[in-house]
Amino acid sequence: MNEGAVKVLDLFAGVRLTPTQRRIAHCLVEHAGKAAYLSAAEVAGIAGVSQPSVTRFAIALGYEGYPALRRVLRELTGGADGDRGQDHNALQGAVAAEAAHLERLREQLERLDDVREAASLLIGSRPLPVLGLRSAAPLAGYFGYFASKVHPDVRVLDAGGTSLLDRLDQARAAGAGAMLALVLPRYPRESLEAIREAKAMGLAVVTITDSAVSPVAEHSDVVLPAAVGTRLVFDLHTGPMAMAMVLLQAMCDADPEPVQQRLEAFEATASRRNIFQA
Structure with a gap:
């Protein structure tokens, strides 16, 4: 953008x-x-x-x-x-544009009402489905990896096909009350269909997408926009990744005591199993 x-x-x-x-x-x-x-x-x-x-x-x-x-x-x-940045080459210009996107995100976060509302919905959902298809799949996996350290049951939905809605049904039957959706251009049709189905099931939907006027915005309870870089052959997702981590921090802040207990338990397990190189 x-x-x-x-x-x-x-x-x-x-x-x-x-x-x-x-x-x-x-x-x-x-x-x-x-x-x-x-x-x-x-x-x-x-x-x-x-x-x-x-x-x-x-x-x-x-x-x-x-x-x-x-x-x-x-x-x-x-x-x-x-001619902004005319002394830059094309690759430097792309990175400079990402820096501008992050600056805009910083300004956006002066108002935290939407982030806090989203965090409250997601931290209380058991389980927590996280939807991310196609280009958003790596971001869903990244968020899910860290979210699983502070949430007892995170279910990443990163594959489409006939089983996608089955997995969403299972999450709802298990007690899910909300879903996080990561939907990035070019807005996969399956993502929109899954969001509509989640709403029909009674789930609250929090969406991280590239803009407040994204096609998925009208189907979401809370929209957290973060611009996508478009100056390279393939999009840069620096902004959406930053927004995802900001949201996860807000989730931790929304329920600090259980989060701290889970983090301490993870560190104890990691030390006992010698998971990380000293």
């Missing part, structure tokens, strides 16, 4: 959007460079919504209409993708 798109995304922070409005917001973020110069009808055509929906969207953000919103978009995106 380039700097202009990040600035556009900030316009929607803290605003409760309808599914149709999320489509419009996603369109403006994805086409940040040119959206500021399109008419309401043209934006509607790209987003697949009606022109009045675009007008209502602008009003929902606090503007008199789409022309007023478009003026703000022009101010935000004008020159945003210019």
